[in-house]
Amino acid sequence: MTLGRTSKAGILIRNLAALESAAVIQRIVFDKTGTLTSGQMSIAASVVNPDMAMASAELICLAAAVEQFSEHPVARAIMSACPTPPAVATEFQAVRGLGASACIPGHDYRRVAVGSLRLLGVDAPPALAAQAKVCADLGQTIVWLGWNETVA
Secondary structure (H helix, E strand, O other): OOHHHHHHOOOOOOOHHHHHHHHHOOOOOOOOOOHHHHOOOOOOOOOOOOOOOOOHHHHHHHHHHHHOOOOOHHHHHHHHHOOOOOOOOEEEEEEOOOEEEEEOOOOOOOEEEEEOHHHHOOOOOHHHHHHHHHHHHOOOOOOEEEEOOEEO
């Protein structure tokens, strides 16, 4: 199966080397929580940069405004977590393997990016880096949001 087909099927491959080594697996043990049980990704935590004057729900809905045009499983999870219809966005652009961005008219955000820090072109603020590491160590996918070289 190609990576495009696996993504459309809701299967995310984070490490191609691990996938290749899976050919020799003889047994698999699953727990009964999370996406395996429900079949859908969900938002486990939403952390706002302390330097930003923004509520968590506002952060999620801003991400949803960008992700409303994406069919990616992470985008669908973000859309599901937004309690209101997302804002209108224009100039959507998906960057394979990195995330997506769009312009949100009426906001001073210019182009809002949702995805990896590489897509945002910045480093994680120290206040968020430690929390992101804890989440990553738990196997959670980290999605960053930012604009104008700032991480929200």
